[in-house]
Amino acid sequence: MQDQCQTAPPPIFSVASLSKVYGTGPAAVHALRELDLTLPAGELVVLLGPSGSGKSTLLNIIGGLDRATAGRVMFQDHDLTAMSDAQLTRYRRDHVGFVFQFYNLMPSLTAYENVELVTEIATNPMDPREALALVGLETRGHHYPSELSGGEQQRVAIARAVAKQPTVLFCDEPTGALDSTTGRAVLKVLSDVNKRLGTTVLIVTHAAATAAMADRVIHFADGDIREVVHNDTPLSATDIEW
């Protein structure tokens, strides 16, 4: 079930006996059951599985959005499970980028300003223009979210997430609200970020086809990992079947 990497790069995340339980007593729901996982840096990882299998829960915990019930999560040599709220905020601020299904752009800021929102507080950001160019929106910077299509909004969200040059980029159903053409374009951007910046990218999705572009695919079921598959020949995002 586990697949310890041979020599390769040092792990970015090591997860040990991670459990997450919602509620108590007979009504308790076990979202994660003593899960173990090691992820090397620089890969594009896809987390697949049906609803309620625990993939988003894992993403939220290693992304510093939620806390575990038991177990340990190491980010490089930091113990996320031991961090205070303020330290978790610091962790998200310095190392993590998020992309969500519903974009979550600030409606009152233009595309450029949405990116700048993050670069203002980041320690080693890229130029917002550069980040927008990365997602192909360099000419749309002065538009408000209300003036952008769904795909464009999601690309701005990605630009915003990568502009701080995060160590890791978490994407929860990033194409969930998009049609196939737009969805492919968004996946292409994520793949580019991974290739060009070396950012570790974790994508949670229902769409099994997405797996074809991953370096590593983790299959979830019932709060645990069922299978980890290495893909030595990932496809380009533009070539995957939708």
Add this chain to the structure above:
Amino acid sequence: MVAPLDRKLMRDLWRIKGQAGAIVLVIGLGVMMLVMMTGLVNTLDETRRAYYDRYRLADVFVPVTRAPERMAARLADDRRVAAHTTRIKGHALIDPGAGELPIRAQALSLPDAGTPRLNDIYLAAGRLPRTASANEIVLLAGFAEARGLSPGGALDVTMNGVRHSLRIVGLARAPEFLYTTAPGELVPDDARFAVFWMRRAALAAAFDMRGAFNEILLASERGTNPKAIIDAADRMLASHGATGAYGLADLPSNRFVTEEIRGLKSSAATVPPIFLGIAAFLLYIVVARIVQAEREQIGLLKAFGYTGTEVSAHYLKLVALIAVVGAIAGSIAGISAGHALAVFYQTYFKFPFLVFTLDPVSFVTGFAISILAATMGGLAVLRHVFALTPAVAMRPPAPPDYSRSFDLAGAFRHLLDQPSRMVLRRLSRYPGRMFGSVLGIAAGMALSASTLTVVSGFTSAVDLSFTVMNRSDMTVTFTHPVPRKALLELGRLDGVQRTEPVRIVPAILRNGTNTYRGALEGRPREPALNRIIDSNAAPLALRGGGITLAEPLADILKVRTGDILTVEIREGRRPVLHLPVTAVAQTLLGAPAFMEIGALGHALNERDRISGALLTIDSALRETLYQEIKDMPAVAGVTLKADARDALVELMNTGPGSVRYVMLLVAAIITFGIVYNAARIAFAERSRDLASLRVMGFTRAETGFVLLGELAVVTLLAIPLGIGLGYGLTWAIVEGFSTDLYQIPVVFHASNYGTAILAVVIAAAVSAALVWRNLARLDLVSALKTRE
């Protein structure tokens, strides 16, 4: 069987119970103020009318020096007169015992048997004096209560220079003495002025009035103008020393009550609309917000095939239900608060009963405004939602469009970071809402500030009246004008330090059709013990030959310095004078007209007569001084400045003045309500944005800035506006409360505004803290996952 939509309605209501409760509270307060104030005013008006009717208060009062009984019959021949009665009225002094000043009293006759045909009394305790009893009296209940007297007790009373021992057999209230004010004084004081009634024969003997009367009371036929009767009575009784008949409107007690009710009416007309307006605005915002949140469900219902009308009706029912519950709660609270206040005023006005009257219009207005505001809020949003197809409505709303609103933040692009731009853009995106919040908070603050200003204005009035203007310790009043040597006699008494003469004559002042029935006060050229001051509080000297008017009097008569005023003196040979107005004085009590005492004497063709004197005394010798003054002939009464001051403070704090404290409380609640609501709505609408910021690594403080920055800007904008509104509102309230009997000066103290600003800032801080707690509890994962 309840329709599914109605079941949904009830469950929705339960789900939003917190928010609904807040709306109910705000509407309730607005409606409560309206119902309470109008109910109170109506009740007082109606009670007064009923009291006057039931106890047959006269329409016209004709005082004379002495007239034979047959003159009454001649007056009653007038077709316009429905009823008449004559009576005897006299000054008396009650001796309360050693070490105390004598108390002034008015003695009134009751018919030898039964009760009077006009100006009846309400027997509160005991019984009426026995027919032909010589020493039994009924005492005014207010005085008896203030002095702890009851039937069975006795009083030592001097009438016409003769001492009598009188037995109290009953206590009474009377519609003509709702307020008891000693002659020459303005502020009522139960403890220092008494009224008693005794059988006519006994009083006639005491005042040497057998077969005669010195006052006739007339009731006019319905629809008659009392003015005509007054003129006829004056003419007919001129040779019997008629000092000027007057109508009910000029009866001091009635005037006082009328003015107080008028003051209440004006606050009833200004304050509740402010509250209701604010409540309506809040309701509009919150309802719009609730309906917006229901967007998906509306799409779903439409997808099921419910028509637009059915769905609209459903949501309008929801908001109308909240509004109606609020209005009902407000009405109930308003009725009980109005009743409680009316009971309070009943004691204050000494009504023997209360005719509790509600104004149906206030309920209709309250309900209409509440429902209208709620429906407007709902409709404004429903209109947008219905323009969408069900499919679009079921998707999360597109991001609000910021591209077309005025970009204030863009103008300062280089100065502002992104969080500040978010704050400013949101404000400029919803300017109406921002302005509404600003206005609401400003109105609340203005109400607090102006109420505080009026309260401290009153304190200034007291200080100005009793320290800057009146520097005497004691006022002595004579029963009739006495030669000036009485002043020397007073000055020679042990303990008297300084004396100053006063000559008061009743007079009617006229300027064209503007008339004022009052008095002319003769004072020294440069009064020192009771100064006359101008609007800058600088002492005014009285120039011979001219008249100096109190400002409210100048307003009533519509004259300015330099105009000529007609003054009809109602005493002695009754000259009619034409006097130039030489100055307008600032006064806080009453509406006096001053003239130099020598010039007044000259005009009256009398030499050196005085009606009273002001004294400063050595307080160590006070008691012996009281005794000596008590024994002086012709002394009608003595007033201590300290007593007069206490009476005024009492009047302001227990009467309509006390309504101010209620207003202050409600203003504070409303201000807090608005601030808190603004913060809550901002939080609810932006929890997704806030969660996103937190996810991006913004600290709680940085995220809090985006949320609370808006509240801070709104609060900061509200403060200067509140100061401006408070300024205007103060004038309106002062205008409402001030009468020609007392004026409240408008004195703006920075501290009052400081307090009001502090209250707003505290409200903002508390709201911020409450919302901050929500921010700390914000569940990042679910806030981002759920749509809206």
